[in-house]
Amino acid sequence: MQQKPDNRLKIENLTVFRSELPLFEPVSFSMKAGEAIQIKGTNGSGKTSLLRCLCGLSHRHQGLIRWNDANIDDVKDDFYAHLLYIGHALGLKPKLSIEQNLDFYQQLRFTQDQAIILQALEQLKIGAYHDELVGNLSAGQKRRVALARIISEPVSLWVLDEPMVALDVEGQAWLERACNQHLADGGMIILTSHQTIEGINGLTELRLNETNWKETYLMDEGLA
Amino acid sequence: MSSPLWSLVKREISVVLRSQSEFVYPLAFFIIVTSLFPLAVTPDPVQLAFLAPGIIWVAALLSILLSLNGFYQADYEEGGLEQLLLAGVPGSSIVIAKSAANWLVTGLPLVMIAPLIGVLFNIDMQANWVAMLSLLLGTPTLCLIGSIGMCLTLGLRNGGVLLTLLVLPLFIPVLIFGASAVQAASIGLDYSGQLAILGALLILSIILAPHAGAAAMKISID
Amino acid sequence: MWTWFYQLASPKWFYQFSNKLLPWFRAATFILFAAGLALGLLFSPLDYQQGNTVRILYIHVPAAFLSMFVYVLMALSGGIGFIWRIKMAHIVSVSCAPIGAIFTLLALITGAIWGKPTWGTYWVWDARLTSFLILLFLYLGFMALHNAFDDRKTADRAAAILALVGLVNIPIIHFSVEWWNSLHQGATISKFEKPSMDADMLKALLTMIVAFQVYFVTVLLQRVKAEILLREKLSGWVKKLVTNQ
Numbered sequence: 246m247q248q249k250p251d252n253r254l255k256i257e258n259l260t261v262f263r264s265e266l267p268l269f270e271p272v273s274f275s276m277k278a279g280e281a282i283q284i285k286g287t288n289g290s291g292k293t294s295l296l297r298c299l300c301g302l303s304h305r306h307q308g309l310i311r312w313n314d315a316n317i318d319d320v321k322d323d324f325y326a327h328l329l330y331i332g333h334a335l336g337l338k339p340k341l342s343i344e345q346n347l348d349f350y351q352q353l354r355f356t357q358d359q360a361i362i363l364q365a366l367e368q369l370k371i372g373a374y375h376d377e378l379v380g381n382l383s384a385g386q387k388r389r390v391a392l393a394r395i396i397s398e399p400v401s402l403w404v405l406d407e408p409m410v411a412l413d414v415e416g417q418a419w420l421e422r423a424c425n426q427h428l429a430d431g432g433m434i435i436l437t438s439h440q441t442i443e444g445i446n447g448l449t450e451l452r453l454n455e456t457n458w459k460e461t462y463l464m465d466e467g468l469a
Numbered sequence: 470m471s472s473p474l475w476s477l478v479k480r481e482i483s484v485v486l487r488s489q490s491e492f493v494y495p496l497a498f499f500i501i502v503t504s505l506f507p508l509a510v511t512p513d514p515v516q517l518a519f520l521a522p523g524i525i526w527v528a529a530l531l532s533i534l535l536s537l538n539g540f541y542q543a544d545y546e547e548g549g550l551e552q553l554l555l556a557g558v559p560g561s562s563i564v565i566a567k568s569a570a571n572w573l574v575t576g577l578p579l580v581m582i583a584p585l586i587g588v589l590f591n592i593d594m595q596a597n598w599v600a601m602l603s604l605l606l607g608t609p610t611l612c613l614i615g616s617i618g619m620c621l622t623l624g625l626r627n628g629g630v631l632l633t634l635l636v637l638p639l640f641i642p643v644l645i646f647g648a649s650a651v652q653a654a655s656i657g658l659d660y661s662g663q664l665a666i667l668g669a670l671l672i673l674s675i676i677l678a679p680h681a682g683a684a685a686m687k688i689s690i691d
Numbered sequence: 692m693w694t695w696f697y698q699l700a701s702p703k704w705f706y707q708f709s710n711k712l713l714p715w716f717r718a719a720t721f722i723l724f725a726a727g728l729a730l731g732l733l734f735s736p737l738d739y740q741q742g743n744t745v746r747i748l749y750i751h752v753p754a755a756f757l758s759m760f761v762y763v764l765m766a767l768s769g770g771i772g773f774i775w776r777i778k779m780a781h782i783v784s785v786s787c788a789p790i791g792a793i794f795t796l797l798a799l800i801t802g803a804i805w806g807k808p809t810w811g812t813y814w815v816w817d818a819r820l821t822s823f824l825i826l827l828f829l830y831l832g833f834m835a836l837h838n839a840f841d842d843r844k845t846a847d848r849a850a851a852i853l854a855l856v857g858l859v860n861i862p863i864i865h866f867s868v869e870w871w872n873s874l875h876q877g878a879t880i881s882k883f884e885k886p887s888m889d890a891d892m893l894k895a896l897l898t899m900i901v902a903f904q905v906y907f908v909t910v911l912l913q914r915v916k917a918e919i920l921l922r923e924k925l926s927g928w929v930k931k932l933v934t935n936q
Contacts, residue, residue, distance in 0.1 A: 263842070264841070264842055264843070265843070265844075265922075265925065300555060302551055302554065303690075303691045305691065305844075321557065322557055325555055326557070328555065330551075330552075332548055332551070333548070334546065334547055334548025334551070335547070335548055336549050336551065336552035337547060337548075337549075338480070338484050338544075338547065339547070340483075340487040340488055341480070341483070341487075345483075349476065349480055350552070350556070352476045353476070353553070353556035353557075353558065354556065617856055621836060621852065621853060622836070622839070625839045625840070626839075627839070631832075631835055631836065631839055634828070634831060634832045634835055635836060635853060638825050638829050638832065638857075638864070639856065639857070639860050639864075641825060641864055641867065641868070642860070642864055642866075642867035645867045645868070645871045646867060649871065649874065677856075681852055681855070681856050684773075684852050685849060685852050688845055688849050688852070689849070691845060
């Protein structure tokens, strides 16, 4: 694995805005090799928005996101080379086969390693279908294909949005094992989940607290 | 060749070729729309030959407009676009790759089928050649301009109707010079000026459209 | 100089600034229109060919001029807002759109009214009218796109890109339509401006152009003020403003 154990991600006073209102009270945290964070919060508390800002996809935030002490927008190439983000939309093409999908994402990272793809699919118990079109798979199987990327594209920072959703018990157990292995290898993980995850070693929790801006705003509207 | 741009074009094309809708529908649309005109206006060969350049060009323009959605919307909704951006592929490269694939899959077949429509509309060989040439130069511009409109409307409900409103006015110069080249050729006039302008418009849109499209794409994904 | 520029970019300061300016612009609009209309309708001569019909030119030409000018202003301020992320620039850009669209519509309608006695029909595919029709589509596209987004910042940035794309295209569209028109109609009698114009007519026309410009600034400031209030509704100074009155 091509880990750089000295990578650091630092978040300072970060909050995300929707329609000019902050979604949650500013959060700060920093993480280094071997650390994992679970972001918790109610529906609509801004977990997904936070992850999208962390990845530089969205800029609706205030506060600092620093990769090795530099703003992520300034070190985009280096940051993205170390980042794997799997969101609600899995980024899989239904008209391509499982293997073609995974192969394409490898190519974007300038690597091609069919063996590791097959190995990942094997671990996830979908190796037998590697030629099947993604469009013909069930939701849980699609999630497995997307998660196979954490094996087929070895990078140090995983950002996973609700990775447990649609996975069966077996799949969840696999994901926890993979996460533990990744942390042992010096990787970093940020994930969101509604449920409490017990199987990942040293997982710290970060709770997003709703701001009271909304209430005061609504009250003001009522008065005016 | 394993440069990301090329693998992107390859992926776009293979995805589109697997769902015949993107590939066949615009072409079928082109043929059906053009064949409506003799029924609606007149079967008289002389008048049809006079109308043919405009009909071919309007139908081609609408076919391209129809085809745009298939290259962007699904990719946006499935999360493919954001994964490309996260892989460090510049937005402008995505627009170029998608426009190239769009043109190869939709524009090129239109260019090839145009002479057949020309024959149905009774225009002579020379004009048929010019119809092909003008479409060859004009349709890529339409794909590129269309991609800007498409990127602007990606995340919107009713994006399709809005796309029409945004993009059609911008298509007008291409329509004017494209149709006029064919018309000039059919009455034996010089048409090189129109083709030269179509070429200039193509170059201009190759230079500018990917950047505008990329900026729009980032806004839609934000 | 720079502090002034920064102040201009602050919505609160701009709001107060336009409050100070507005009475003057309102008065100037009223005076200029009174003068321009009097000059145009009462004190300028008849056209030897067109008779009284020519007087519609005192509305048509300024409206046509402004419809182009407002688009450029809209696109440039949108571009400034996009590049330097200045909220005020977007507010100005967005406020320009409906005003410009109305000017374009006015130019089209007055053109059609002028066309009836002159050409014998309300609509001719004349280069000028066709260009304005397309310009109207561009305005409608801008407004429709801005309306389509729920989030105002996203809407601002997307609409700014569209306006800039339109700005690049306007000369091309204009040129292509002129060229198309010359191809199909030869030399037309569609020219509104006459090569040599009577001094009184020119005086009236220029007054009307200035009147339209001042009117535009008045309406723009008014719209900008409304837009600022809408966007800054959460900030303290707007709350104070609303509750004090």
